[in-house]
Amino acid sequence: MTPQPVPALQTGDVAPNGALPDGTPLLALRGRPVILAFAPSTWNPAQAYQSEIFARLLREFGDDALTNAAPEFWHALDCRGELAAQLGAAGQRALLLLDEEGILRWKTIVEPGQELRAGQVLAALEALRPAPTTPPNTTAAVDTEAATGGMSRRTFVLATLAAAALLALPSVVTAAPADISARPIPTENRAAMLPIELNINGEKHRLELDPRTALLDALRGNLHLTGTKKGCDHGQCGACTVHLDGHSALSCLTLAVMAQGKAITTIEGLAKGDTLHPMQAAFIKHDAFQCGYCTPGQIMSATALLADPHTRHGSAVEIREAMSGNLCRCAAYPNIIAAIEEAQRA
């Protein structure tokens, strides 16, 4: 019953076979280099831009002198899928380069709160360069070049382009570690990683996590579902409220490993396409927030309250009592109660 850790794929290892989303086995791509880019399907626009730039660079510069790759060597893959788990990239934004023989040549993980950097893009492109005699050893190749200052014209052009493209995006260039508390635990201090499957907003997500990871940190740091907020991290504010099997619960006091097998709903899961959940609409109508930081938690508690037969028909006072687990530093309380009462009548 206890899940066993998956060993991470190391540079130099032959990648296990696995299927691409269209069913093509990885093995069928042998004979040309393959870049695998893993990302959560929902990530913020700045990050989506990045992968777009990366794709464009590869499309434009990855075809001739650098590599003999066939046209579609780049794949945008769901980091929560089977393949990500097999390649040890579950839940991560990761770029992997397999060479013609299916050997992992290069891998980079974009850490939570960080953005893909020009240097990483460059290193991937450099790694595609067929070495004249020996098989490519990317870090060595890049280092040697840097050390000698002998940057080829090609490399220089690429570097400039990559940097220019990234510079064009202010949010990218200034990207600072956004959520310090969600940063991964330093490796030397890690417990064995566990493969974990979470069912979030009706979708299955596969991750490889330290058992200490709180559901809140898995949502924000690993899956980039940053709608769920971290306030106190100790069960005292309600900002991190999600639904577990339809009941409100605190994701900061839930270990991700213990949320397996439960239906997890986050604020991202309430709207249907562009149509807001009635509670979201009522919050907007009643101006039920100022800074908005507590709002996702408030809305998750409010929707659970109205789904619960014990509290559904409560008076304003009973709503206040049932909402007492969600603090609002801006004191939007009267508006929050008004919004809930409206949703209750609807």
Added chain:
Amino acid sequence: MHPFQYQRAENNGQAVAAVAKNPEAAFIAGGTSQVDLLKEGVHKPNLLVDVAGLPLRQITDFEGGVRIGANATNTEAAYFPAIQARYPAVSEALLAGASVQIRNMATMAGNPLQRTRCPYFRDPDQPCNKRTPGSGCAAIGGYNHVHALFGASEACVATHPSDLAVALAALDARVQTTGPQGSRTIAFTDLHRLPGTTPHLDTTLAHGELITSIDLPAFAGRSHYLKVRERASYAYALASCAVALEMDGPKIKRARIALGGVAHKPWRTPAAEALLAGQRPTEKLFQATAAAAFADAKPLEHNAYKIPMGRNLLVRALLETSGLQPLAGPAGTAFAASVGGMAGQVATPN
């Protein structure tokens, strides 16, 4: 956070064996106390055995009373019809505790096993005999306004924070366990210890002993829980009390009183209880009872306020339980259990 391995318990026996054989292992159920203390660096287990999936969630009729499975959530127990109707003190204590989210997660075994809210216990930079035996007690010479009036020792003056535990003590609940030495029944009043010279031990459970259920014995009287806190909701009790009264016509046949927030365990008051037996309920009698209940209180530097507060609270709880004064809200809800705040703003039914 200290690294730990995680294991999902397969059955009671396997859970007990896994923890019993490893002194650094611990159970986890709802996680609301355990995860908080892991994050604080107060608990440092190397193995967590998750018992939340064990089939111990049923609430059933049992010997004229109610058997509550260890894994029933605080919410499930609070709204369980037989509990809300026949043991309102239990529902009141549960619903006046924590928040909806926490009650949805918290289990009936985990709640009485939560650890003290003494702020020094939760700060690994402070001396605390409960967290680090032999390091001293920062509360004794420190700020001790939430600490004990009864049964404290020179090693520790902490109080037990659970509301539920106070109601269970007044109702003489029983705890069913299965452990390395087999199964047994523990009177709820014997579950928690006084600090003495071993404040690091909160309970009389053996390492690896698993609670399987909490049993409420048959009871035909009235029960009630009342709590004072620093804000209207979502706060621990400064002081609280649970009262169970069995009547014989107009007279009290038997009374049980447990005080919360004043000792290392729910504090039963046999001398005060004895004053009530065979008497007609009057305010004067209840004043005398409350005086007797607090006669042996030993305040610290900052918590003497709890003596008049606790006495007044007990008088009010007795008046409300005996029917001499109406409840502040419907029986079995947070509104009946609360002093001030939102209590009194909801109409009492009938």
